[in-house]
Amino acid sequence: MEITAHLDALRREGALLADAAARTDPAAPVPTCPEWRLRDLVLHTGRVHRWVTAIVGDRLPAPLDAEGERAVGEPQPGDAELVDWFRAGHAALLDTLTAAPADLDCWTFLPARSPLAFWTRRQAHETAVHRVDADSAAGTEGPRTDPEFAQDGVDELLSGFLTRGRSGVRSERPRTVQVRASDGPGRWLLTISREPLAVEPAEKPADLTITGPAHDLYLLLWNRLPTGAGQVTTTGDDSLLELWREAATIR
The missing domain is CATH 1.20.120.450 (dinb family like domain)
Structure with missing residues (x-):
């Protein structure tokens, strides 16, 4: 943008x-x-x-x-x-x-x-x-964010904040998450391991696939949307969502 x-x-x-x-x-x-x-x-x-x-x-x-x-x-x-x-x-x-x-x-x-x-x-x-x-x-929902802006915010979070050494998103064994916007080109493949989060702008098979409108992905990944809310669908290992909830925090 x-x-x-x-x-x-x-x-x-x-x-x-x-x-x-x-x-x-x-x-x-x-x-x-x-x-x-x-x-x-x-x-x-x-x-x-x-x-x-x-x-x-x-x-x-x-x-x-x-x-x-x-x-x-x-x-x-x-x-x-x-x-x-x-x-x-x-x-x-x-x-x-x-x-x-x-x-x-x-x-x-x-x-x-x-x-x-x-x-x-x-x-x-x-x-x-x-x-x-x-x-x-x-107590109001407020307007939805524009898809381009929401995808930009997802990218800043994933490729910027969470790839830093201080990020707490870690796993003892490598696990993958595919994030896919349903209303735009945004695709992110996340590899969670003992090292800082690795992010590729790619679409590949993963342990967990998260798909939804960019607005809902934006709120979900910033931990503002409860699991199962909005129009987000998941396929695969949902325990990775719990790991995300616990570890993907920005201070």
Whole structure:
């Protein structure tokens, strides 16, 4: 996807998140993140937006240190100011990314064709996944994500986050999972072993095959869709889904 498409998604998903939060009690539980209340979700996403605004806006060559993290996170808004505080941080992030030059040079943490491409993509999906969380707190399903954007988010998760050495998706013996979008070209063959997850853009026989619309795959693999929900079908060793639920977490 192009940078402009990720910016459009970030704009749309942030507005939807804020709208869901505005009609929901800040103390409402978040079913998709059981340890959080809505205020925790909004504070987390708003702080991430401010954190990235600082990294991109100041062209930082390394992540913020503890003192910088505290400065970005303060002051913490009360419940009455929470949504306006979120909207302000979201707008500042959009302005900063939109104004950033194509040759932006700053710190990133996943491979990408450029730092600007990395941060627009990362923040679009950060915000989209947490918009789903906000909808769950509001008790609404919310709009489905566009298939191209959803496939892009699946690819970022599988080929980016979960191939890193810190990933906990491991198995004592090699096992394979085929992920297949039913409404687009997305195909990922995952090999789970003692080593970090290996991902190929291929379609081959596997121990478990997961097929469904890109939106449902996006939510399932980000652990936002319960097993058996949506239009996802599985064939093969379903115990691999339980392994995924337990190990595929992003901190």
